Amino acid sequence: xxxxxxxxxxxxxxxxxxxxxxxxxxxxxxxxxxxxxxxxxxxxxxxxxxxxxxxxxxxxxxxxxxxxxxxxxxxxxxxxxxxxxxxxx
Numbered sequence: 001x002x003x004x005x006x007x008x009x010x011x012x013x014x015x016x017x018x019x020x021x022x023x024x025x026x027x028x029x030x031x032x033x034x035x036x037x038x039x040x041x042x043x044x045x046x047x048x049x050x051x052x053x054x055x056x057x058x059x060x061x062x063x064x065x066x067x068x069x070x071x072x073x074x075x076x077x078x079x080x081x082x083x084x085x086x087x088x089x
């Protein structure tokens with residue numbers, strides 16, 4: 001596992017803990033703004049993890065496809081599809 005994936009995994013594990021905490025906050029009927037702030041923090045971790053995974057894909061998978069001259073169009077289309085999803089939000 002490379003560095004980007006390790007960092008993404010750590011961000012996701014942290015996010016998992018935050019989400020468990022958010023669920024507990026809701027069950028305890030905590031203040032809505034505090035809950036919302038925790039949700040925003042979790043979204044930030046998910047975005048960070050996604051950015052790391054996409055960076056890993058570009059620097060390893062896409063780079064390998066270009067070097068070996070195979071599946072270049074497929075790899076580019078995969079990235080474009082993800083960018084479309086991110087931009088459309």
